[in-house]
Amino acid sequence: MTDDTTNPSPSERILASRRRFLATAGIAAPAILAAPAIVRAQAPIKWRLQTYSGAPLGAHVIKPQIDAFNAAANGEMTIELYYADQLVPTSELFRALQNGTLDAIQSDEATMASPVDIAVFGGYFPFATRYSLDVASMFMYYGLDKIWQEAYAEVPNVTYLSTGAWDPLHIFTVKKPIRSLADFNGLRVFGVPTAGKFLSRYGMIPVTVPWDDVEVSMRTGDLDGVAWCGFTEAYEVGWANVCKFALSNSVTGAWFGSYFANTESWKKVPPHLQQLYKATIDQSHYYRNIWYWGGEAQLRVNGEKMEQTALPAEEWAQVIKDAESFWDEVAGQSERAKRVVDIFKRYAADQAKAGYPYR
Numbered sequence: 162m163t164d165d166t167t168n169p170s171p172s173e174r175i176l177a178s179r180r181r182f183l184a185t186a187g188i189a190a191p192a193i194l195a196a197p198a199i200v201r202a203q204a205p206i207k208w209r210l211q212t213y214s215g216a217p218l219g220a221h222v223i224k225p226q227i228d229a230f231n232a233a234a235n236g237e238m239t240i241e242l243y244y245a246d247q248l249v250p251t252s253e254l255f256r257a258l259q260n261g262t263l264d265a266i267q268s269d270e271a272t273m274a275s276p277v278d279i280a281v282f283g284g285y286f287p288f289a290t291r292y293s294l295d296v297a298s299m300f301m302y303y304g305l306d307k308i309w310q311e312a313y314a315e316v317p318n319v320t321y322l323s324t325g326a327w328d329p330l331h332i333f334t335v336k337k338p339i340r341s342l343a344d345f346n347g348l349r350v351f352g353v354p355t356a357g358k359f360l361s362r363y364g365m366i367p368v369t370v371p372w373d374d375v376e377v378s379m380r381t382g383d384l385d386g387v388a389w390c391g392f393t394e395a396y397e398v399g400w401a402n403v404c405k406f407a408l409s410n411s412v413t414g415a416w417f418g419s420y421f422a423n424t425e426s427w428k429k430v431p432p433h434l435q436q437l438y439k440a441t442i443d444q445s446h447y448y449r450n451i452w453y454w455g456g457e458a459q460l461r462v463n464g465e466k467m468e469q470t471a472l473p474a475e476e477w478a479q480v481i482k483d484a485e486s487f488w489d490e491v492a493g494q495s496e497r498a499k500r501v502v503d504i505f506k507r508y509a510a511d512q513a514k515a516g517y518p519y520r
Contacts, residue, residue: 172396172464206238206430208264213251213272213418215372216244217398221452222327222418223267226445230438238434240265245372252369255421259318264426269418271354277312278495283417284353285330286491287484289505290414291512291520293326293450300324303504308497309419320422322439325446327416328391328453330356333404335379335386338470342480351375352388356412359487360388363480379403388412393456396464407467410477 169177212223219242227242249257254273257263266273270283282289290296300306305324313321332339332350339345346364350357357367365388370378376399378384387400391411395401420442427435461469472480492502512519 170465172460172466205236208240208426209243209248210240210265210267211243211248211254211263212245213268214245215398218394219244221397222449223445225448226441229444230441233437234434238430251372258421258423261423261425263423265422267418267420269353269416277316278497279308279312279501281355281491281498282501283419285356285413285416287356287359287412287487288481293415293454295508296324296326296415296417299504299508303508305501305504308500312497318424320424320427322420322422323442324417324419326450327418328393328457329411329414330388331391331411332388332408333386333395333400333467334406335404337385338406338468339408340470341472342476348385350386350388351384356388362483376400376403391453391457392460392464393453396460396466401464401466404467407469409469409471
């Protein structure tokens with residue numbers, strides 16, 4: 162009998178190498194952060210955090226951070242991690258955070274229906290970014306951090322903490338390849354709300370199901386594909402085993418994901434543990450950027466599970482042009498939304514002027 166493990170496929174080798182990076186990176190070695198044990202009189206703080214992601218993806222986008230924090234907190238505080246829909250449906254994450262059912266959450270604003278006028282920019286906003294570093298750059302240098310802080314300061318009992326980048330958005334389909342805009346028509350696709358709304362103008366039908374039901378829904382024919390992630394996630398969570406085709410055109414270069422805490426819960430955390438929590442968030446942003454960036458390239462080149470297709474150049478140019486009117490529509494929704502869109506435009510113009518390697 163042949164032992165298949167001695168001859169792994171290209172994608173299996175790539176996944177294995179990225180998992181080894183997770184095991185050796187600082188974020189996944191929390192023991193070295195732990196302080197010496199000391200006796201404490203007060204009971205440890207306990208939090209419940211739920212993420213938007215299912216367990217296979219959560220193993221990369223949140224679990225290493227929580228493991229590192231719990232070890233470094235040295236018994237003063239423990240965070241219990243829950244994955245998509247385990248305590249509350251993802252669509253109710255924000256409300257559960259606000260009423261104290263959850264102490265903290267990780268999600269994009271659009272998926273969890275955040276009640277702020279900038280929620281539309283969370284997740285995938287069409288063509289807002291080309292690369293993952295675009296997200297951090299616009300928050301650090303262009304003022305998106307101030308706008309996010311301003312918006313959430315108006316929401317009772319929620320504290321906004323940080324936003325980072327995830328992967329680019331591609332469309333993966335089970336049976337039908339996408340080779341023209343006409344092929345979007347009638348496709349029932351699981352995805353994030355804003356990108357889904359934009360793509361629906363070409364006839365695509367956005368469908369919402371619990372994250373853990375996505376693969377089953379594609380196997381039963383209830384879904385025709387996903388518009389939720391890039392190649393890294395598609396391979397990591399198993400969707401590449403179900404989908405036969407991958408559209409190489411990326412609707413946007415990076416997902417906007419954020420961290421929030423229940424304000425009352427946050428106030429009970431001493432300053433040194435608040436700083437530790439924010440530091441592990443930054444560590445998570447760092448690891449995630451590398452995990453996605455390197456994984457995307459390797460799996461597009463060496464991944465063997467999906468046939469890549471592309472839209473004709475003139476049709477793709479039309480999609481990019483259509484995004485301009487979509488941006489203007491969103492900018493008209495509120496003064497604050499207009500400020501965000503203005504930043505997107507200014508940033509894109511600056512990147513184009515900067516040239517290689519920016520654009």
